[in-house]
Amino acid sequence: MKDFTKMFLNLTVVGSVSGVLLAGAYHYADPLIQANRERELKESIFVVLPEAKDYKIIEKTVDKQKLVVYEGLGVDGKPVGIAFKADGGGFQGNISIMVGLNLDYLRLKGIKVLEQVETPGLGNRISEPKFEDQFKGLEFTPRVEYVKNKKPDRPNQIQAITGATISSDAVVKNINNYLAKVLKEFPKEEILGAASKEDGHRTMTSTEAAAQKKH
Amino acid sequence: MAEDSANSLWYEFKKGLWQDIPPFRLVLGTCPTLAVTNSIKNGIAMGLATLFVLICSNVAISALRKYVAVQVRIALYVVIIALFVTLADMFLAAMFPPISKALGPYVPLIVVNCIILGRAEAFAQKNAVVPSLMDALGIGLGFTMSLASMGFVRELLGFGTLLNFRVLGDWFEPWIVMILPAGAFVVFGSFIALVNWISHRKAAGSSSM
Numbered sequence: 001m002k003d004f005t006k007m008f009l010n011l012t013v014v015g016s017v018s019g020v021l022l023a024g025a026y027h028y029a030d031p032l033i034q035a036n037r038e039r040e041l042k043e044s045i046f047v048v049l050p051e052a053k054d055y056k057i058i059e060k061t062v063d064k065q066k067l068v069v070y071e072g073l074g075v076d077g078k079p080v081g082i083a084f085k086a087d088g089g090g091f092q093g094n095i096s097i098m099v100g101l102n103l104d105y106l107r108l109k110g111i112k113v114l115e116q117v118e119t120p121g122l123g124n125r126i127s128e129p130k131f132e133d134q135f136k137g138l139e140f141t142p143r144v145e146y147v148k149n150k151k152p153d154r155p156n157q158i159q160a161i162t163g164a165t166i167s168s169d170a171v172v173k174n175i176n177n178y179l180a181k182v183l184k185e186f187p188k189e190e191i192l193g194a195a196s197k198e199d200g201h202r203t204m205t206s207t208e209a210a211a212q213k214k215h
Numbered sequence: 216m217a218e219d220s221a222n223s224l225w226y227e228f229k230k231g232l233w234q235d236i237p238p239f240r241l242v243l244g245t246c247p248t249l250a251v252t253n254s255i256k257n258g259i260a261m262g263l264a265t266l267f268v269l270i271c272s273n274v275a276i277s278a279l280r281k282y283v284a285v286q287v288r289i290a291l292y293v294v295i296i297a298l299f300v301t302l303a304d305m306f307l308a309a310m311f312p313p314i315s316k317a318l319g320p321y322v323p324l325i326v327v328n329c330i331i332l333g334r335a336e337a338f339a340q341k342n343a344v345v346p347s348l349m350d351a352l353g354i355g356l357g358f359t360m361s362l363a364s365m366g367f368v369r370e371l372l373g374f375g376t377l378l379n380f381r382v383l384g385d386w387f388e389p390w391i392v393m394i395l396p397a398g399a400f401v402v403f404g405s406f407i408a409l410v411n412w413i414s415h416r417k418a419a420g421s422s423s424m
Binding site: 007 | 283
């Protein structure tokens with residue numbers, strides 16, 4: 001019986017003390033971690049939409065899935081482009097890309113690979129500027145395509161990385177998938193219209209979002 | 216007596232740096248040793264995170280050693296270790312997000328690093344707080360050194376850089392295999408061989424005298 005009490009006390013006391021300590025640490029660490037994530041997101045939006053000085057989060061629920069786009073706002077508060085995240089499987093794991101869309105809805109403004117675990121030296125070259133820069137000003141009708149071992153000859157083509165076709169293909173596929181969804185759910189008229197008048201959608205600028213979080 | 220205890224404390228510290236250096240001698244903690252040593256920076260960061268957890272857990276377990284019920288000791292140690300690992304993980308994510316990203320799931324996995332549970336079982340539960348602290352310092356620094364030296368070789372050969380500074384010129388074609396898992400095994404094996412070779416020579420040298 002004495003053993004039992006001792007075991008019971010041991011586990012209870014150590015468990016509760018650890019729990020309290022962790023809760024306390026979390027209280028301090030969590031806002032910092034959130035702020036880091038937000039800053040990272042903001043930086044990646046500003047990379048694909050270089051003229052943007054602020055951004056607005058627009059959310060929609062499609063088939064119970066949340067679709068989020070970020071509308072980049074220029075110095076004068078006018079929209080300069082749309083950014084969205086495209087996630088999907090690569091050669092070894094998830095590839096997450098931030099895509100910038102031109103307001104004319106005909107060309108991409110640029111992409112930035114946020115996360116990838118492709119093979120070092122081969123597939124991971126998708127995150128090098130040499131590959132990413134090919135998407136600047138790229139046309140995407142009817143879709144983005146890639147060619148192998150030669151210079152692209154159409155305005156909607158990029159050149160795949162030699163020895164990393166699967167990774168290049170994954171990037172292109174992710175972009176096409178999400179592009180189709182975004183084009184369907186966030187048509188040009190809606191985005192440009194929302195800039196002049198506030199309609200039913202939940203839209204807010206990043207500063208408003210931060211202010212709301214504090215409440 | 217005071218001299219004696221200072222000597223033995225020094226011994227507890229020193230043994231982790233060579234005689235019992237964790238990955239190369241005890242061949243413990245090999246998972247992070249292989250996984251995150253593709254650059255010096257990642258190796259050092261992982262080593263320091265482990266050092267922190269090791270110091271805290273050794274001190275806590277040694278301080279609690281008289282109150283612990285033997286039947287549940289492993290469960291207790293794991294809770295204590297998990298506490299410090301989670302703290303370290305949160306600290307890295309809050310203060311050094313790029314490092315936290317590079318180390319990925321390997322920081323939470325310190326929980327199952329056998330070095331830490333091993334030191335708790337083999338040392339901290341039988342010894343007072345100060346020797347346990349010295350033991351943790353020695354083993355932790357030895358581990359950090361091992362990871363940093365693995366990172367040194369792999370980063371130099373795999374990227375041609377050291378701490379992200381280019382040290383080998385354009386003539387150097389990086390050996391990509393060195394930053395892949397295969398390279399980790401090759402470097403790890405070579406280090407174990409090197410450490411054994413040096414200590415064999417040392418042993419031979421001292422016995423012939």
